[in-house]
Amino acid sequence: MNKIITISREFGSGGRTIGRETAKKLNIPCYDQELIEKVQKESGFTKEYIDKNGENASTSILNSMFGTTFGRDIVWTSQCKVISRLAEEGPCVIVGRCADYVLREKAELLKVFIHASYEKRAERIVTLYGESDTAIEKRIKEKDKRRSAYYKYYTEIEYGDARNYDVALDSGKLGIEKCVEIITDLYKN
Amino acid sequence: MNKIITISREFGSGGRTIGRETAKKLNIPCYDQELIEKVQKESGFTKEYIDKNGENASTSILNSMFGTTFGRDIVWTSQCKVISRLAEEGPCVIVGRCADYVLREKAELLKVFIHASYEKRAERIVTLYGESDTAIEKRIKEKDKRRSAYYKYYTEIEYGDARNYDVALDSGKLGIEKCVEIITDLYKN
Numbered sequence: 312m313n314k315i316i317t318i319s320r321e322f323g324s325g326g327r328t329i330g331r332e333t334a335k336k337l338n339i340p341c342y343d344q345e346l347i348e349k350v351q352k353e354s355g356f357t358k359e360y361i362d363k364n365g366e367n368a369s370t371s372i373l374n375s376m377f378g379t380t381f382g383r384d385i386v387w388t389s390q391c392k393v394i395s396r397l398a399e400e401g402p403c404v405i406v407g408r409c410a411d412y413v414l415r416e417k418a419e420l421l422k423v424f425i426h427a428s429y430e431k432r433a434e435r436i437v438t439l440y441g442e443s444d445t446a447i448e449k450r451i452k453e454k455d456k457r458r459s460a461y462y463k464y465y466t467e468i469e470y471g472d473a474r475n476y477d478v479a480l481d482s483g484k485l486g487i488e489k490c491v492e493i494i495t496d497l498y499k500n
Numbered sequence: 501m502n503k504i505i506t507i508s509r510e511f512g513s514g515g516r517t518i519g520r521e522t523a524k525k526l527n528i529p530c531y532d533q534e535l536i537e538k539v540q541k542e543s544g545f546t547k548e549y550i551d552k553n554g555e556n557a558s559t560s561i562l563n564s565m566f567g568t569t570f571g572r573d574i575v576w577t578s579q580c581k582v583i584s585r586l587a588e589e590g591p592c593v594i595v596g597r598c599a600d601y602v603l604r605e606k607a608e609l610l611k612v613f614i615h616a617s618y619e620k621r622a623e624r625i626v627t628l629y630g631e632s633d634t635a636i637e638k639r640i641k642e643k644d645k646r647r648s649a650y651y652k653y654y655t656e657i658e659y660g661d662a663r664n665y666d667v668a669l670d671s672g673k674l675g676i677e678k679c680v681e682i683i684t685d686l687y688k689n
Contacts, residue, residue, distance in 0.1 A: 426663045473668035481666045
């Protein structure tokens with residue numbers, strides 16, 4: 312079984328950057344957006360369809376008991392297949408997509424959760440993504456809600472519960488660089 | 501404000517050992533049982549009274565709306581005072597007792613949560629404390645329940661939620677020594 316780092320992260324916490332930097336240090340690939348693209352290619356879905364039915368699906372869709380869950384389940388199944396195949400190919404970092412759950416019996420995992428205070432995340436989103444700070448609060452709350460609902464729906468695990476991860480870090484408090492250092496060191500040892 | 505490490509921990513996760521080893525490395529004091537003794541001396545309570553009304557209070561007492569909460573609130577108030585005084589005295593490690601919450605505005609905190617799988621904890625308790633493994637499962641579950649209820653009652657924070665801590669570590673997976681190393685390094689930097 313390959314050694315895989317899975318990174319769950321709060322929106323705006325820098326989890327994707329941490330994943331990329333860690334992968335670079337370890338000289339292994341990092342999958343995030345690329346993963347979505349692979350899913351798309353493999354399944355013939357459009358990007359819009361995946362966005363609507365994937366991790367960022369609106370909670371009203373997630374809560375629906377009717378027809379709308381169909382698209383989501385197809386995207387989920389396809390996504391599980393891609394993640395499993397990537398994990399078989401070799402050591403890597405996978406950001407998001409419930410990879411920790413999908414690979415729980417298929418790889419040797421280092422399960423990471425990255426979070427940060429609301430203030431630090433808002434700051435990061437405004438600075439890095441150049442978004443206006445007027446609607447930031449609503450956007451962060453909505454994203455948090457969606458990820459949490461999505462995670463719970465498919466994994467039955469409480470999103471953000473420390474006990475689901477080998478290591479959980481506050482990137483706002485510790486800094487991106489220190490997080491990368493800790494994860495890299497844990498992976499090597 | 502002094503730099504304080506607070507360690508919340510699951511029963512049997514080795515959190516107390518990690519606290520002590522970290523404190524030794526940093527050459528600062530570590531308070532756990534000693535803290536209880538200080539509370540006792542200061543308040544005139546007996547050890548039995550504190551055991552009954554402190555962190556290990558049974559959940560039936562915690563849920564009670566009547567007279568029995570009285571003893572617990574007195575122990576809590578006294579405990580808060582002792583923790584605050586210790587934090588004023590100088591840098592230290594404090595294990596348990598909701599110190600992260602008590603000191604949230606009174607010290608520069610490094611908030612740590614230590615957890616481990618049920619199996620690893622049972623193994624540790626049987627090996628280190630010499631307890632029989634027949635009643636271990638019930639004991640761990642009961643302790644988890646009590647700590648969680650106690651924490652929530654006084655802090656309104658969800659026990660074990662990664663977002664309440666700067667760093668959360670699985671001591672069963674990473675090992676006691678690695679946890680000490682990470683915390684020591686984070687404290688120094």
